[in-house]
Amino acid sequence: xxxxxxxxxxxxxxxxxxxxxxxxxxxxxxxxxxxxxxxxxxxxxxxxxxxxxxxxxxxxxxxxxxxxxxxxxxxxxxxxxxxxxxxxxxxxxxxxxxxxxxxxxxxxxxxxxxxxxxxxxxxxxxxxxxxxxxxxxxxxxxxxxxxxxxxxxxxxxxxxxxxxxxxxxxxxxxxxxxxxxxxxxxxxxxxxxxxxxxxxxxxxxxxxxxxxxxxxxxxxxxxxxxxxxxxxxxxxxxxxxxxxxxxxxxxxxxxxxxxxxxxxxxxxxxxxxxxxxxxxxxxxxxxxxxxxxxxxxxxxxxxxxxxxxxxxxxxxxxxxxxxxxxxxxxxxxxxxxxxxxxxxxxxxxxxxxxxxxxxxxxxxxxxxxxxxxxxxxxxxxxxxxxxxxxxxxxxxxxxxxxxxxxxxxxxxxxxxxxxxxxxxxxxxxxxxxxxxxxxxxxxxxxxxxxxxxxxxxxxxxxxxxxxxxxxxxxxxxxxxxxxxxxxxxxxxxxxxxxxxxxxxxxxxxxxxxxxxxxxxxxxxxxxxxxxxxxxxxxxxxxxxxxxxxxxxxxxxxxxxxxxxxxxxxxxxxxxxxxxxxxxxxxxxxxxxxxxxxxxxxxxxxxxxxxxxxxxxxxxxxxxxxxxxxxxxxxxxxxxxxxxxxxxxxxxxxxxxxxxxxxxxxxxxxxxxxxxxxxxxxxxxxxxxxxxxxxxxxxxxxxxxxxxxxxxxxxxxxxxxxxxxxxxxxxxxxxxxxxxxxxxxxxxxxxxxxx
Ligand SMILES: *[C@@H]1O[C@H](CO)[C@@H](O)[C@H](O)[C@H]1NC(C)=O
Ligand SMILES: *[C@@H]1O[C@H](CO)[C@@H](O)[C@H](O)[C@H]1NC(C)=O
Ligand SMILES: *[C@@H]1O[C@H](CO)[C@@H](O)[C@H](O)[C@H]1NC(C)=O
Ligand SMILES: *[C@@H]1O[C@H](CO)[C@@H](O)[C@H](O)[C@H]1NC(C)=O
Ligand SMILES: *[C@@H]1O[C@H](CO)[C@@H](O)[C@H](O)[C@H]1NC(C)=O
Ligand SMILES: *[C@@H]1O[C@H](CO)[C@@H](O)[C@H](O)[C@H]1NC(C)=O
Ligand SMILES: *[C@@H]1O[C@H](CO)[C@@H](O)[C@H](O)[C@H]1NC(C)=O
Ligand SMILES: *[C@@H]1O[C@H](CO)[C@@H](O)[C@H](O)[C@H]1NC(C)=O
Ligand SMILES: *[C@@H]1O[C@H](CO)[C@@H](O)[C@H](O)[C@H]1NC(C)=O
Ligand SMILES: *[C@@H]1O[C@H](CO)[C@@H](O)[C@H](O)[C@H]1NC(C)=O
Ligand SMILES: *[C@@H]1O[C@H](CO)[C@@H](O)[C@H](O)[C@H]1NC(C)=O
Ligand SMILES: *[C@@H]1O[C@H](CO)[C@@H](O)[C@H](O)[C@H]1NC(C)=O
Numbered sequence: 001x002x003x004x005x006x007x008x009x010x011x012x013x014x015x016x017x018x019x020x021x022x023x024x025x026x027x028x029x030x031x032x033x034x035x036x037x038x039x040x041x042x043x044x045x046x047x048x049x050x051x052x053x054x055x056x057x058x059x060x061x062x063x064x065x066x067x068x069x070x071x072x073x074x075x076x077x078x079x080x081x082x083x084x085x086x087x088x089x090x091x092x093x094x095x096x097x098x099x100x101x102x103x104x105x106x107x108x109x110x111x112x113x114x115x116x117x118x119x120x121x122x123x124x125x126x127x128x129x130x131x132x133x134x135x136x137x138x139x140x141x142x143x144x145x146x147x148x149x150x151x152x153x154x155x156x157x158x159x160x161x162x163x164x165x166x167x168x169x170x171x172x173x174x175x176x177x178x179x180x181x182x183x184x185x186x187x188x189x190x191x192x193x194x195x196x197x198x199x200x201x202x203x204x205x206x207x208x209x210x211x212x213x214x215x216x217x218x219x220x221x222x223x224x225x226x227x228x229x230x231x232x233x234x235x236x237x238x239x240x241x242x243x244x245x246x247x248x249x250x251x252x253x254x255x256x257x258x259x260x261x262x263x264x265x266x267x268x269x270x271x272x273x274x275x276x277x278x279x280x281x282x283x284x285x286x287x288x289x290x291x292x293x294x295x296x297x298x299x300x301x302x303x304x305x306x307x308x309x310x311x312x313x314x315x316x317x318x319x320x321x322x323x324x325x326x327x328x329x330x331x332x333x334x335x336x337x338x339x340x341x342x343x344x345x346x347x348x349x350x351x352x353x354x355x356x357x358x359x360x361x362x363x364x365x366x367x368x369x370x371x372x373x374x375x376x377x378x379x380x381x382x383x384x385x386x387x388x389x390x391x392x393x394x395x396x397x398x399x400x401x402x403x404x405x406x407x408x409x410x411x412x413x414x415x416x417x418x419x420x421x422x423x424x425x426x427x428x429x430x431x432x433x434x435x436x437x438x439x440x441x442x443x444x445x446x447x448x449x450x451x452x453x454x455x456x457x458x459x460x461x462x463x464x465x466x467x468x469x470x471x472x473x474x475x476x477x478x479x480x481x482x483x484x485x486x487x488x489x490x491x492x493x494x495x496x497x498x499x500x501x502x503x504x505x506x507x508x509x510x511x512x513x514x515x516x517x518x519x520x521x522x523x524x525x526x527x528x529x530x531x532x533x534x535x536x537x538x539x540x541x542x543x544x545x546x547x548x549x550x551x552x553x554x555x556x557x558x559x560x561x562x563x564x565x566x567x568x569x570x571x572x573x574x575x576x577x578x579x580x581x582x583x584x585x586x587x588x589x590x591x592x593x594x595x596x597x598x599x600x601x602x603x604x605x606x607x608x609x610x611x612x613x614x615x616x617x618x619x620x621x622x623x624x625x626x627x628x629x630x631x632x633x634x635x636x637x638x639x640x641x642x643x644x645x646x647x648x649x650x651x652x653x654x655x656x657x658x659x660x661x662x663x664x665x666x667x668x669x670x671x672x673x674x675x676x677x678x679x680x681x682x683x684x685x686x687x688x689x690x691x692x693x694x695x696x697x698x699x700x701x702x703x704x705x706x707x708x709x710x711x712x713x714x715x716x717x718x719x720x721x722x723x724x725x726x727x728x729x730x731x732x733x734x735x736x737x738x739x740x741x742x743x744x745x746x747x748x749x750x751x752x753x754x
Contacts, residue, residue: 033289034049034062035056035294042074043072044077045086048091048290048292049290050263051089051096052070053072064263064292066126067128068128083101091290096129097221098244099239099241099242100241100242102216102239103216104215105200105216107205124193125193125194127250130192130245130274130277131242132243133188135243136220136221137187137188138160138162138218138219139185140162140164141164141227143164143165143232144201144203144215145199146161147215148198149188149195149198149217150195150197151195162186173232175226178227183231188219199216216231219240220240221241247275248278249263249278252272253279265281265292265293265297267284267298268284269283286320288300302318303323308323310325310337311340315328319442326422330343330420404467404479404490407483408488410481414443414445415433418433431446442493443492443493444490446489448487463477469531471531473523473524473556473557474527494551494558496553497551498549498550499608503611514652517651521609522689527558527559528601528685532681532682533681542600544604545585548560549608584618585603586600586604587675589603599680603675606631606667606678610630610631610634612663613643613646613648614630614637615648617630618630634671638668643664666679670684
């Protein structure tokens with residue numbers, strides 16, 4: 001029971017452990033779609049937009065641009081443009097395979113010279129098409145032959161080619177060997193377009209072999225042509241496949257976006273064409289389909305198409321553009337194949353021996369209880385909604401208050417019925433679950449403890465105020481649910497854990513240099529200042545601590561739990577009161593006044609600054625006596641001129657000593673014993689901002705400010721006495737909190753053990 005009891009006692013820190021891992025998959029199987037009312041296939045060839053055949057009944061063309069205008073010959077099932085046959089169109093690669101005529105020059109004793117030269121055609125002369133240099137080769141076949149590949153575009157003209165002569169030497173001509181005799185091949189330079197092939201002979205086959213009276217040259221897709229001796233007499237192909245890269249438009253992505261002519265649709269990205277002409281579109285990772293089609297790309301359902309790495313389909317939860325793996329109720333783990341899910345090692349082994357009868361009774365009781373609950377549920381929901389101030393909220397009008405009211409069922413579904421595995425934190429006044437809403441948004445859902453009915457109006461007003469706050473450094477409140485006995489608050493999900501974690505976790509600490517610390521301190525101070533002064537009613541946080549400062553993926557600070565702690569839980573005991581300010585951060589004045597004000601937040605923020613500077617926990621029970629209270633320890637350090645020794649290893653360097661001292665001065669001011677003497681949050685924020693600006697412009701200042709200066713700022717003699725006084729009174733309190741501290745110690749030990 002003791003263990004369970006402890007769980008409900010304040011956990012001084014919010015443990016953020018991401019148990020569900022988001023995995024992105026890059027394996028996209030694109031489906032190809034034509035415009036509505038347009039031909040999707042010609043024979044076996046699919047015709048994805050921007051390519052198209054003809055018009056819709058409306059008279060709009062089925063293709064995007066003239067270059068993609070194709071014709072389908074139904075009787076021969078061939079998709080053509082002029083004399084070019086299109087045999088495959090690949091949207092995701094931006095490529096198309098086409099059959100192109102082979103150039104041929106023959107000598108005939110009777111009929112004389114005959115020649116077929118492959119000329120540019122309407123389709124491939126368009127600048128939208130470039131020969132893929134990577135996927136094709138240029139080949140000439142013959143024994144007295146030269147072949148050219150000419151590219152003519154924008155008035156510039158260039159060619160490549162190869163020649164082959166046999167001089168009657170048949171020994172060197174081998175099947176499958178296109179190395180210069182009888183057959184030669186060259187790579188194709190990049191960005192070749194509007195190409196034509198040209199073939200000729202040096203001596204009109206005079207010195208050539210009797211069996212060779214033709215020369216051929218052509219471009220062909222890699223591995224789609226194998227030379228054979230027989231081809232010298234007669235090449236059995238009229239056309240061969242060539243791979244073209246295509247692009248749409250005639251401007252870059254940026255230009256086309258500026259002009260509003262970009263045709264990349266939903267969930268796609270735009271890539272500039274390597275050919276320098278136009279761009280192409282590609283579905284974002286996790287999406288598939290046709291990025292040119294008005295419907296855009298669609299989400300891949302990884303879970304139902306076995307494209308996930310979760311333990312099983314059951315554990316897989318599809319999201320927009322990705323998926324997450326969840327473990328079944330009562331199990332923990334990341335749900336991914338290598339790691340999987342394991343039974344939570346929660347119950348001691350003694351319980352395993354428990355008799356089946358006991359379990360049966362338990363199950364029976366539960367069933368009875370559930371039936372009873374169900375009957376009462378609907379009535380209860382209404383009652384709770386009213387009790388929790390739902391009517392006040394409705395009066396305000398959902399729209400004007402920006403507060404979204406969630407139903408209990410929705411949130412139950414989002415959290416997999418409050419699955420223990422989805423718990424990402426436990427605070428003094430509730431538990432925080434990670435949840436996935438129906439629209440795939442990931443949110444944090446806070447289940448509060450029981451609220452005093454007398455405070456309902458205040459609660460609702462504060463919910464309304466909080467949901468109107470839109471500050472970069474405050475975790476956004478998205479809405480609430482009032483149908484449950486305890487109100488549920490829905491917040492945006494912040495992914496990167498807590499500041500506490502970053503300061504005190506050895507693995508993460510390295511990433512956490514002084515610059516980042518100063519930035520986060522400044523952001524936090526800005527947020528607190530904003531809420532103290534800028535909001536329509538001043539909001540006091542009451543529980544400022546590093547564990548309530550969350551970091552998002554860019555390590556931007558987001559202050560959480562703002563103002564929510566105003567709602568004093570019903571079971572208000574000495575313990576619950578403690579919750580209001582976490583031990584170590586709590587304003588000492590509160591001991592006398594039992595009031596938490598804006599200045600209490602300033603004090604707590606001072607502790608956070610001290611924490612950032614020293615890297616020490618504000619409530620350490622392991623260290624020697626004097627270190628148990630970080631604020632006390634920090635002040636004494638400053639007083640005894642040992643600040644630099646007290647700094648966390650690694651944050652001090654050549655350039656930042658001055659800044660550190662400045663911040664220490666601010667912390668000292670914040671930690672003054674009387675609230676009145678502390679600066680306001682606005683002043684703190686401005687000073688920190690100033691230090692950051694100075695650090696950006698290098699320190700122009702000359703001599704070091706020394707520590708005597710800080711000591712001046714320490715409480716003067718009279719307040720020193722008060723300090724002593726406060727000291728003894730807190731000593732008195734210590735005995736009272738003794739047992740709590742022990743509990744905390746156990747709980748605090750949890751994260752390092754995990
Ligand atoms: C015809 O045009 C109307 C509106 O202009 C559009 O809603 C409809 O989808 C079009 N039909 C086809 C087959 O393109
Ligand atoms: C598309 O091609 C067909 C056949 O070559 C031609 O008749 C038609 O005019 C072309 N359409 C446009 C808009 O160029
Ligand atoms: C369609 O293909 C058939 C068979 O190859 C051919 O005879 C006919 O001329 C083609 N029609 C057109 C319009 O090209
Ligand atoms: C397009 O290319 C990709 C990658 O090479 C391939 O997976 C896909 O099957 C191709 N699609 C078509 C229609 O050829
Ligand atoms: C065949 O072509 C060659 C050069 O291309 C030319 O010299 C010769 O006169 C031509 N012969 C005939 C019969 O046209
Ligand atoms: C393609 O090349 C031919 C000559 O080979 C030229 O007449 C034509 O203008 C070129 N087309 C483009 C679009 O550059
Ligand atoms: C065409 O050539 C001119 C000058 O040679 C150049 O300024 C222009 O950028 C070129 N256009 C394209 C699309 O390459
Ligand atoms: C391109 O260059 C070749 C070789 O110099 C020449 O024969 C051909 O006429 C040129 N083509 C054009 C369109 O200028
Ligand atoms: C053609 O496309 C392929 C595959 O997307 C790419 O690797 C290649 O660089 C492209 N070549 C040109 C000349 O754009
Ligand atoms: C090549 O010459 C042989 C006889 O020497 C003749 O039978 C054959 O038709 C010729 N081939 C071509 C394509 O002219
Ligand atoms: C090209 O090569 C592929 C595979 O090597 C083969 O499946 C295809 O039939 C070939 N196409 C032609 C036109 O030879
Ligand atoms: C680029 O495309 C637009 C619209 O398709 C067209 O009006 C313009 O003439 C084109 N510009 C060039 C240089 O091809």
